[in-house]
Amino acid sequence: MAKTFDASVPTITLNDGSQIPQAGFGTFKIDPADTQRAVEEALEIGYRHIDTASAYANEAGVGAALRATGMVDSVYTVTKLRNxxxxxxxxxxxxxTSLKDLGLDRIDLYLIHWPVPTQDRYVETWRAMRKLVDEGLVGSIGVCNFLPDHLRRLVDETGVVPAVNQVESHPAFWRPELDALCRELGVVVEAYSPLGRGSDIESEPARAAAAAHGVTCAQAVLRWHIQKGHVIIPKSTHAERMRENLDVFGFELTDAEMAAFDALDCPEGQISGDPNTFDRPQTLEDMMARGNVK
Structure with missing residues (x-):
């Protein structure tokens, strides 16, 4: 049965016909011990889309929050397959394992976390994802950090187009060619690190747009994503910032303001790993060693 979400956050129709809330709550680097509290707070504020991953070691906290609030059937839940x-x-x-840790019967969106070309297994992994859809364990399937060559190979070899490509995307690094290919294929771009981990909010276009619309610089950047048609998953453990990140639907950037943000794109803006070379296993030990999990 299709889920019904809070009307204050618009939804985007994916290429499989399902709906995804355009703004979600990200849980990367939220301590597993603090995840249930943070997610419960996000749900109380109005988020109806929660993003987690096996590698974050906090799926159990996400599931506990859904059950504690009685919102299992009204929240769009996303998790990811680790490398x-x-x-x-x-x-x-x-x-x-993820279903068990989340305490769910079905995952709304299941993503391959990285292509890991050194393994050369993402095509067979993708075929397994398709089987999970057929078995009703997963609603939609997509990928993370996939570049044009990775996307084209998936489609060419399997005929199945990802519903979503979750990638690092923010004005200083939004990869216009990848963005255009996703639109061409009918793949929705979901932006992680949508504020560039804070750096993009210091830009001149952000300051100018914030002043013009009476909003914060962060809200101006997030609104740029919304008008690009991106799904956003900003993360914060502070209630006021959570509210601010969700309050981006009451104003609209001009074409000139959008173009000013667009022009910030540059290769030096990248802050995450290179999808062509990132091959860390994302085990708990690996994530702890890198400070991604405490």
Whole structure:
């Protein structure tokens, strides 16, 4: 049965016909011990889209928050397959583990976290994802950090187009060519680090747009994403910032303001890993060693 979401946040129709709330709550680097509290607070504020991942080690906290609030059936839940679980059979088992940790019967959107070309297993992993949809364990399937060559290979070899490509995207690094290809294929871009981990809010276009519309610089940047048709998943553990990040639907940037943000794109703006070379296993030990999980 299709879920119904809060009308204050618009939804985007994916290429499989399902609906995804355009603004969600990201949980990357939220301590597993603090995840339930943070997600419950986000849900109380009005978020109806929660993004997590097996590699974040906080799926259990997300699930606990959904159950504690009685909102399992009214929240769009996203999680991701870590690099160490790529491969057909591994992916099927990994999904079972995520479902168990989340305490859910079905994941709304399941993503391959990185292409990991050094493994060369993302195509067989993708075929397993399709099986999970057929079995009703997953609603929609997509990818993260996939570049044009990765996307084209998936489509060419399987005929199945991802519903979503979750990538680093913010005005200083939004990869126009990748953005255009996703639109051409009918893949929705979901932006992680949508504020450039804070750097983009210091830009002149952000300051100018904020002053013109009576909003914060962060809200101006997030509004740029909304008008691009991106899904956004900003993360904060502070209630006031959570509210601010969700309050981006009451104003509209001009064409000139959008163009000024667009012009910030440059290769030096990248702050995450390179999808062509990132091959960390994303095990708990690996994530702890990098400070992504405490």
């Amino acid at each position: 160490a679980d790529q491969g057909y059979d591994n992916a099927l088992r990994a999904c079972e």
